[in-house]
Amino acid sequence: MTVPDFSASARWYREGHCGYHLRTMKSAGRILDLLEIERPGGDMSRSGLPDLVLVQDLRGGSRVSDCLGGGRFDVKSRKGALFLGAPNFALTSNVDIGHQMRVVAFPLAHWQNMLDEAVDGAFSFELAHVYDGMFESPAIRSALRKLWALWAEEGEPTHMLTRAAGCEILAELCRLGGVPFAPARGGLAPWAERRALDLMHSRLSEDISLDELATEARLSPFHFARMFKHSLGVPPRVYLTRLRMEKACELLEHTDLPITQIALAVGYSSNQVLSRVFFKQMRMSPSDYRRAVRDPGRSIP
Template sequence: MTAPAYTASARWYRDGHCGYDLRTIKSAGRILDLIEFKRPAGDMSRSGLPDLVLCQDMNGGSRLVGNLGGGRFDVANQKGDLTVAAPNFALASTVDTSQQVRALAFPVAQWQETLDDAASGRFSFDLPHIYGGKFDSPAIRSALRTLWALCDEEGAPSRLLARAAGCEILAELCRLGGAPFRQVRGGLAPWAERRCLDLMHARLSEDISLDELAAEARLSPFHFVRMFKRSLGVPPRAYLTRLRVEKASELLERTDLPITEIALEVGYSSNQVLARVFTRHMRVTPSDYRRAVRDPVRYVAMS
């Protein structure tokens, strides 16, 4: 089995002598990493790494002093506050109490082309406004909650989830930092929508990537996410989940396949993952769903 390809920042948290209590690393190899850790009070300085790192303080109540790439700051953190560390910048920072932190690490090399497409080839990570200490963004906090909840449900993030969530979060960071993005109006062209949905149906069991879907529509991933949502009403990841639940329902109704095989058929790694996703959407477990559609009278009597 191939080891996960972690970002440089994730490797630093995992292997470095930083004194951090690492709780979780979930990797969408070479796209982004989700990292959760507890760090003690004291010096948090480190050498520059080629990743942009977004951190969220899960507890609050600490005083953070330092420089993350936008000049020196001295702030009192509240629960949910966000900070961003600039790529390739040697951080100098201290905190006066221990912190529970969730972080997203974006390797710059994997995101530069996507962001260049969104900014007509003129994107730069030189965004000092967002490196200047703590800030708040309801949009980013919501995206982070959704991303962590989905990963708790499904395990390591899929390539589709990682790229789509990354585009959403980076779009908001860049908006706050004043990046010159082109405006995109309207949804997908009918032919592009049809080709993308056909590809989703055809490769339901695979870890299909956002880049592949965007290529079908001849768009950059950054713009594809927004246009897909305008056309279909939900992001690509949510639409794919809907298709998988619908296919699982069909297989439960019409076949005697074991639930483990059905899970693999619709792109989930185990029957436990399918059960979590299916129950959230259908309000019933796969086994109970099968019993209900096969023998509704007996199922009602047993309920």
């Protein structure tokens, strides 16, 4: 099993600096790291790290005195509130009581080029009025809920899911910072759509990335994702899940392969992961589906 290459921020939290207790940490090739952390009150200052760090307070009720890159602030945190730490900025922070939080770390090396392109070269991390304290964003809170739920559902985070979720969160941060993403272009050229779909079909069992699909279409990941949705009506990740479900149904109906082998054949790490995704999409388990298609007169419990 390959050990994930975590971001500098994830490693800092994992090593327990300032009394942090790491509850969960997930990563997909340092594209984006998601952590859930607990720690007692006290000083949380640290030196600058090369990541943009988004923090969500899961409990609320703590007094936060901080400087995250946009000037010092002193606020009482609310449950679900968001904070953004600037990259390469030495944080000076103090929280009066114990707290629990989710942290999303964006390593700049994996996002800078995409962000520059997304805003036509005008991107800057000088988002002063986003860094200057607690902020609210229903869009980001929704994206975090979906991201955490999908990672729990699918087990190991996939490269495609991670890149797509990161784009969604960063698009909203750019909008809040006054530099919205460039308007979407039209759909994919027919040849580009065909090559992308052929690649999806041929590599269903692999953790195919958005970057690989974009390269096949000779586009950047940012533009490819938006043009794909324009052409196919859904994001690449959703379309890939549909293809996997179609192949799983075919194998369940026409072969006697164990469900564990079918899971691996369609890109899921175990039969448990396949069962969770399959039930969500088909409203029945893989075993029940197999029985239903092979014995149509039999009722499903």
